Structure formats: structure tokens, C-alpha cells
Amino acid sequence: MTSSDTAHSSRGRGGQRPPHGSERASDPTTLLRARDLKVTIADHPVIHGISFDIAPGEILALTGESGSGKSMTALAVMGLLPDRANATGSLTIGDGENLLALPEKKLCTLRGREMGMIFQEPMTALNPVQTIGRQVSETIRIHTAVPAREAEIRAAEMLARVGLPPDRFPLSRYPHELSGGQRQRVGIAMAIALRPRLLIADEPTTALDVTTQAQILDLLKSLVAEEGMSLLMITHDLAVVSDMADRIAVMNKGEIVEEAPAAQLFREMRHPYTRTLFEASQHRADLPPEQPRTEPLLKVEGARRAYALPRTRPFTARPTFEALKGVDLTLHRGERLGLVGESGCGKSTLTRAILGLEPLQGGTITAFGQQVSPDMPAATRAGLQVVFQDPYGSFNPRHRVRRLIAEPLHLLSDPPQGRARDEAVAEALTAVGLSPDDADRHIHAFSGGQRQRIAIARALILRPEVILFDEAVSALDVRVRAQILDLIADLSRDYGLAWLFISHDLTVVRSITDRVLVMQEGRIVEEGPTAQILDAPTHAYTRKLVAAAPRLPEIGKIST
Amino acid sequence: MLAYLTRRLTSLILSLAVASLEIFLVVEVAPGDPARFMLGINARPDTVAALRAELGLDVPRVERYLAWVGGMLTGDFGTSYTYRAPVTEMIADRLWVSLPLALYALALSTVLAFPAGLLAAAKRGRAGDYGVMAGTQLGIAIPNFWFAMLLVLLFAINLGWFSAGGFPGWENPALAIKSLTLPAVALALPQAAILARVLRSALIEITGEDFMRTARAKGLTRGQALWRHGLRNALIPVLTILGLQFSFLLAGAIIIEQVFFLPGLGRLIFQSISQRDLIVVESVVMLLVFAVIMVNFLTDLAYAIVDPRLRRRA
Structure with a gap:
């Protein structure tokens, strides 16, 4: 598949070697090689020079919190960074040229053929006005000269391969006729239609239910095993990759802080950040002991709710x-x-x-x-x-925090005014660990976690x-x-x-x-x-x- | 799809019924008696009464409404108070000018707007975009009658390519189209400017969608992704604007009709209002309402063709 590339004999990453083969012998089999990858967005650095390798048939998980740069790394490999972003360093697939130096035209011939990508949101990642058959066969048609009919046959094969057999999921289906998991399968079929050597999956199961997530992860694993693809898996969820990835790289603030074979990483956790993440993922809140049950506050009895659906044909009862x-x-x-x-x-x-x-x-x-x-x-x-x-x-977004938090007060028959209202807001903010001074700021000034605190303060004020x-x-x-x-x-x-x-x-x-x-x-x-x-x-x-x-x-x- | 169609059709018929009732009531309660207006202020009461009887103004309102609606359904719009001529013929004559003019202007506007909108979206933030944005800003800011006068000055007076106004009739179609060209251009320019801007912003919004990124990940270039995946998704707002523009062009061309001396619907309705020719006003307004509702119906159908998700909902 790849010709030998002995120029890079040393990995220079302090003994953190992939589990496949040994030293030099493994090098020709490196598929994706990232060296000193730096990304800036509008001159603000977001990735500070990271290096990693993926061997053929290997699954590398890139994990970290939001803003750690893991998705940017994936987009840099695809050459799909946002307009204001600039990437330096080197990224090579097999013995190819540095992807970062290639002109856009050349990159277009590689995307979809050499490297395919699956995205997080299956609900929005497909074009709503095109059939799934057309969207899958498009990958084939833009890279090869096969006639439309043959591209469709291959698209049907691909859809069957990802678990959407044509007898139940004809090519003429539209995305809105499929569930989230099924749409994600279509996304995978589009990405692997030409059997690229590298598959990148950016949080592919985050938007899915657990049972669907398990199925999609199984599918990805089997694709890697059977088609010999390499997989770069981006996820914030350590548990998702713990029994799937060959190696795990933990990213924090634009750097890879630790990289090791999966089992070894979980065993050793050399970097404190890795350990923090790990502990936080299975954090048990210190819940005060359960009190004996007294009177019921809320009682739902035999609740039924039916929605009327649009008529399937005129003048019939609505289902x-x-x-x-x-x-x-x-x-x-x-x-x-x-x-x-x-x-x-x-x-x-x-x-x-x-x-x-x-x-x-x-x-x-x-x-x-x-x-x-x-x-x-x-x-x-x-x-x-x-x-x-x-x-x-x-x-x-146009209201200040004070007004946002005080909103529910109108439910009271005698809502507090002036000082009393401000005090209620200050008390609610303090109760959720924020400062009373935050009342004068707008919501965009707060992080996700702080916003959730404000939401709790809003619920608490009454x-x-x-x-x-x-x-x-x-x-x-x-x-x-x-x-x-x-x-x-x-x-x-x-x-x-x-x-x-x-x-x-x-x-x-x-x-x-x-x-x-x-x-x-x-x-x-x-x-x-x-x-x-x-x-x-x-x-x-x-x-x-x-x-x-x-x-x-x-x-x-x-x-x- | 059938359910969608039935629903749209039902709403179309209901809208027409409500509109006819509203138009009739509004025109009825408007001050001014056509008979008195036609005879002048010094007319004797019995003369006025006689004319009222002749015009059918003395029968109860309900009967008059039913007669009016019934007439329209059979293609008989009544007789003009002022000209004593069948309204149907008057409208038909004018429609032969206004309808081709509106369609002509709409076609021109679309032909101008699509390339401009696509270009601006594809070259967003670069010279092409700025050019289109500046041009369309000008197109929106300058009133169409000013364009019309400039066009007359340049192409009719200085270059002599077109006549400065008037309409020769459809006996010679080439000549008719030629005489409608300058008015159509004057009407189309501001509409094209609006349409190009709507298309541009719709496309730019679509460019940020996840499925556009997916398309690029397959190996499509920016332009290919915009053309294959962006355009159809951006068509919904564009269709909405097109529908509105057609309705406007059909009746709103009155100033352009004046500038070019065209015997169109706009001038007819203007004259009828000033002469209290209520039966003509009612009929033309009803016709315009019908056109607007029909265009909305067609726009709804076009939505469903463009977006498969709408075929299910209603």
C-alpha cells in the first residue's frame, strides 16, 4: 500500500510507541504522520505543534475537552479548517506529499478517496433535499469515471455494508425518513464509499442513544478490521474509546499531553490531566443520605398524551x-x-x-x-x-443575567421589587457559586458550565x-x-x-x-x-x- | 403529496371566498355614490334614482354580492359605470399588456439575479462580492421610474433603439415585445437587486450548514458544493420573494405604465378609482387577489418540489 519511508527512523516521543511491530520495521507501515502540527485561528494559536502517527488498520483515539483542539486536528488533516485558520508543520498520508502544502485542487482529489470523514450530527450532516442514494454515489462519481448506474449499484452495496440493505432502505429514501443512527450509517457509507485508507470520525456517536452508539461503534470497528482502514477517532468520552482504540492520545489546550496504547494509558495515567479527566468522567456526587419518604409532592397517574399526525390521505381521520x-x-x-x-x-x-x-x-x-x-x-x-x-x-442573549434570573419572580402574587429583588438575585447567584456582581453581565460572557449554574439559579430563585x-x-x-x-x-x-x-x-x-x-x-x-x-x-x-x-x-x- | 395538494387547494378556495366578501364590503362602505358622481352635483334626485336603478345599485347588498360573484364565476364581470362597456373586455385588454410585462420583468430579474447571487456567495468577502453588493444596493436605492427615464433617454432618445413609449398591440409580436423591453428592464432591475441579495444571503447561510462540510469532505470543491448542495436548499427564500415580486409586478407597475404610456391594469384601476367606477375597481382588485393567491399556491407547490420534507407536512 505505502512504499517505504525510512527518512523518519526516530519517533522522538519518549518511548511512547504504537503497539504494532517494532522501531524501523513499523515505519513503512505508518499511514498518517503528523509532525509539529500548529494551527492558528485569526493569529490565535489553537494547536501548539503536535505529532502523532497512525499505522494502517490502527485506531487512534484523540480525546480531550471541548476547545482542546481535537476537532481542529481532524479538520487540518482533511484540509477543511475554517477560512481564518492557518496550519503549519507536516501531515502526510503514506508516502504522499505534505497535505498542508498541497493546493486546494489536489486536496479535493484526496478527500473522499484517500481520507473520509464522519461528523457528529447525523441530523444535519446530510443534505435534506437529496436522496441517500444520490449522496452516497456522489462520492464515487466525483472521483471516478464510472457511469451513474454503476455508481448507484456501488452505493447500494455500500449502504448494505453499513447495515442499510436496499430492500428495506432503497436509494430513493430521503434523510428525514431515517432515524439518527440510520443517518449516521449513511454518513459512514459516504465516507467509505471509495474505501479510503484513513477514516476520521469526529464524535460519531455523541448525538446518538446508547444502544445505537454501541451499534455504530461496532460497525466502525468491523470496518477497520475488514477493510484495513485506519481510524482517527475524535471523542470527548473516554469510555467510548476505552475498549475500541488501539492507542489513545489525550489533548489539552492544543497539546497532546499523553499518548499510549489504550490499556497502558488506563493503567499508568502518567499525566495529571489524564487522571483528572478520568476521575471526572466517573465522578460520584456526594449526595446526602436518603431521607425516609414523607408526603408525595408530585404525582403523575395514568398520564396519556397523544399527538395528532398529519393525514396520510385527504378526508381520513388523522392518525x-x-x-x-x-x-x-x-x-x-x-x-x-x-x-x-x-x-x-x-x-x-x-x-x-x-x-x-x-x-x-x-x-x-x-x-x-x-x-x-x-x-x-x-x-x-x-x-x-x-x-x-x-x-x-x-x-x-439580549437580557442581563439579573433579568434572566429574576424572570420567574412574576409568578409570585407579590413579586419583590428594587432592593429585595436584587437581593434575591444575589442570593440565587451565590447559591450556585457565582458572584452577585455577575448579575450585570450578559450571558455571552459566561462559559457553558457557568451558564448552567445561571440556569439553576433561575430555577432556584422561587x-x-x-x-x-x-x-x-x-x-x-x-x-x-x-x-x-x-x-x-x-x-x-x-x-x-x-x-x-x-x-x-x-x-x-x-x-x-x-x-x-x-x-x-x-x-x-x-x-x-x-x-x-x-x-x-x-x-x-x-x-x-x-x-x-x-x-x-x-x-x-x-x-x- | 396528495394530502398536501388537497390542503393547499382548500385553503386557496377559502381565501378567494373571504377576499371577495371583503372587497365587496370595503368598496360598498367607501363614501361616494357612483350615480351622483357620474351626473354631477347639480343632478336632480329623480335622475340620480333612475341611474341607480339602471346600474343595479338599488337592489339589496346580499343580492348584489351574489350576482357579482356569480357573474365572475361565469366570466361576466358586469358593465362599467363610466364607459358603459363590459368590464371583462376592459380587463382582458389591459391584461394582455400587464401579464406579459410582469412575466417579462420576472424572467429578466431571475436571469440577472441568479448569476449575481451565486457569484457573490462564491466570492464572499472578495472583489466579486463587493461588486455585486454595491450594484444591488444601487438597484434597491434608485426608484424604478428613475431607471425608466434614464433608459428612455439613453436607448430611445439618444440611440433610438427602442420607442419611448406606447404599445402597438400584439398583431406584430416582435414589435410588441420590443416595446415592452424598456419597461420590463426598468421593473426588473430593482427586483433583481433584491433577489440577488436574498439568494446571496441564503447561500451564505447554507454554506455554514453541516451537510456542506460533509460535501466538501467527499472531495467536492467549494463551487461544486455550492452548486450541487447549496442552491436547491437556498431556493425556498428565493421562491418566496419571486412569488411576492410577481404579484407586485402585475399591479404595481402603474408608474412605469405612466412613464411608457402603456395601457396596463395599473392605469385602469387608477382611472376607475378616481371616477368611482366601483364595478371595475372591485373586479380588478378581485382579479389581482386571485393572481396573488394563485401565485402563492404555485409557490407552495414549488416548495414541495424543492424540499421533500414539506411533502409530508401540510
């Missing part, structure tokens, strides 16, 4: 989709309750119903003895607050008895996530707060709840003490969820 098929749930005073399930299971509908944002078609929801409905009195609403997932999208956390830590980096989980645990200790914590992440749910409900297709299929459910699930669906969840190697082996 309905039942998002909630009779859900029962009780949250007691001070209780920490979790709700897990995959996307589309009805978690969000249930959240919205509990907040009184959705009418029910059956069953009742009561909070503090009052009926919950879209037209419930403000006082009832004030007792139920929520923290959403996206710390970037859930604030009005001193509610119940807060709903809807995937509230899912968008955060592991270290920030650990801090926010600690903060939430403190709220239980300081205010006796009860919560319903909705998440797809079993590790997080284990850390922050006493009792957990497992939801599937609009029904609660299993419920019980969190540890018991996650360690010894009885329902088949829970077992599937638990089995699919990526796990880090045992932390017990690491000295602290």
Missing part, C-alpha cells in the same frame, strides 16, 4: 402518536428521582406535561395537591422549576420544592459536569430539594439519584432503587440499556 401511554410516577419531598430512556421514549413529553406545558388526554398530574395543567395557577407553577440541556440556547433537570449536564465537559453534579447535590443538602433528573447517561443518573424509572415507548417499564436497577436490571429493555452503556475500565487499579 395519532401516543407519546405517553399511561405513566405513573410519584416524587416525594426531598426525593432524588431519575428517569432514563432513549430519545423518543416520551421523556421530554413527560417533562413538559409535568411543567404544565402540555395538555393530557388521560390521567392526572398533581403537584402540592394542586392539579397541573396548562392553565394552572401561577402559584403551582412557581413550585415546579426546570433546568434544560442547552446552556447556549436557553437564555435570551425556592421551589421540585426542580426538573432535563439532560441538564449532558452538554457539559466531564470536569464541569462533575462540578455541576456537586452543586446539585449541595442543593439537596442545603434546601432539601427534590428533583426529577432526566438523562440518557446512566453514570450520571447513578451518581445523583436514589430511585430511577426506566421509560420505553411511553411506558415506565421498570423502577426501583438506582443502584439495584442499574446493577441487576430485570426488564429486558433495561438490561439492553445497561449493556450498551460504555464503561470505563475499573478505577480501583489506579493509585490516587
